[in-house]
Amino acid sequence: MLIKNSGLLLVILLISNFLKAQSITQIAQNPETSIRGLSVVNNRVAWVSGSKGYTAITRDGGKTWAWQQVKGFESADFRDIEAFSDKEAIVMSSGTPALIVKTTDGGASWMVKYRNTDTAYFLDAMDFSDHRHGYVLGDPINNKFVLLETKDGGENWHSYKNPPNSSTGEAAFAASGTCLRVDADNDINIITGGTQSRWLLLIADTISHSSWISIDLPLKHGKPSQGAFSIADEGGDVIVGGDYQKDHTIDSVASYYFYTDQEHGKGKIAMANIPPAGFQSCVEFIGDDIFLSTGTPGSNITTDGGKTWKKIDSTSYNVCRKAKRGNLVLLAGNGGKIGILKM
Numbered sequence: 001m002l003i004k005n006s007g008l009l010l011v012i013l014l015i016s017n018f019l020k021a022q023s024i025t026q027i028a029q030n031p032e033t034s035i036r037g038l039s040v041v042n043n044r045v046a047w048v049s050g051s052k053g054y055t056a057i058t059r060d061g062g063k064t065w066a067w068q069q070v071k072g073f074e075s076a077d078f079r080d081i082e083a084f085s086d087k088e089a090i091v092m093s094s095g096t097p098a099l100i101v102k103t104t105d106g107g108a109s110w111m112v113k114y115r116n117t118d119t120a121y122f123l124d125a126m127d128f129s130d131h132r133h134g135y136v137l138g139d140p141i142n143n144k145f146v147l148l149e150t151k152d153g154g155e156n157w158h159s160y161k162n163p164p165n166s167s168t169g170e171a172a173f174a175a176s177g178t179c180l181r182v183d184a185d186n187d188i189n190i191i192t193g194g195t196q197s198r199w200l201l202l203i204a205d206t207i208s209h210s211s212w213i214s215i216d217l218p219l220k221h222g223k224p225s226q227g228a229f230s231i232a233d234e235g236g237d238v239i240v241g242g243d244y245q246k247d248h249t250i251d252s253v254a255s256y257y258f259y260t261d262q263e264h265g266k267g268k269i270a271m272a273n274i275p276p277a278g279f280q281s282c283v284e285f286i287g288d289d290i291f292l293s294t295g296t297p298g299s300n301i302t303t304d305g306g307k308t309w310k311k312i313d314s315t316s317y318n319v320c321r322k323a324k325r326g327n328l329v330l331l332a333g334n335g336g337k338i339g340i341l342k343m
Contacts, residue, residue, distance in 0.1 A: 080174075129184055
């Protein structure tokens with residue numbers, strides 16, 4: 001018993017020291033743009049995108065940033081960005097017109113790959129399963145979520161053949177580009193809010209690839225400002241959100257998925273035992289059972305897969321992302337604000 005208790009104490013001490021070691025340092029305060037798009041390619045290259053047509057790239061791990069207001073798109077709200085290198089990136093604009101633009105020369109020039117002037121279209125998020133295959137999610141039209149697909153690296157986009165249904169007053173949030181996640185197996189995850197909060201899942205290896213799984217989420221919902229805002233589906237499934245109009249309310253802001261029968265793929269959604277400190281617009285998998293979340297009241301971390309959270313910073317950010325290849329973790333928010341997670 002003494003050995004077991006000593007082992008448990010060691011684990012507790014290690015976790016405690018790990019949490020104390022976490023900090024977020026603001027590394028840039030740039031143009032007056034609200035950043036919600038963030039893509040970290042590796043430990044040196046990352047891109048951001050924001051309102052007023054702004055994009056920026058770093059090639060030195062965030063120390064310096066090259067900003068530009070993309071000519072001809074000064075009124076565009078670039079809510080999400082997907083980058084593949086320091087040369088190639090794709091930006092999605094919410095609002096009217098709905099736009100997807102691409103650069104292959106590091107931002108020296110941008111080419112329109114999708115444009116829709118229908119005011120019913122409002123694009124929320126973008127994600128890719130690999131360099132070629134990607135999706136863009138938009139708010140529902142005629143009780144169907146808008147879902148666009150590319151199979152050639154964003155050169156051409158078309159409506160997905162089987163978008164999920166929506167209920168009245170249900171939508172997705174264009175808060176951090178992470179209400180849509182597509183994994184390497186091309187499984188599609190969508191989380192929603194408003195009058196209803198759901199996790200919509202399409203598993204790629206099913207026979208027909210046509211049946212969406214719908215899971216009701218216990219996160220706060222019922223109003224346009226409430227619901228699930230972000231999902232991290234790597235290393236586990238953690239979902240965060242809440243009410244951005246009452247951003248310090250901690251009730252029903254985070255949940256996690258756990259298996260009750262892993263052999264048969266059965267599981268349940270549970271609320272966090274100790275939630276993040278208020279509304280969170282983004283969550284990101286860091287490694288092992290560690291996830292980082294952020295929102296207007298600050299940033300939080302969990303080391304047990306979403307069961308318990310600890311606040312590590314009070315600065316307001318909109319989005320946090322980890323390098324696709326590497327361990328660099330950046331955050332970004334309003335006022336051109338960019339931060340880095342120190343571990």
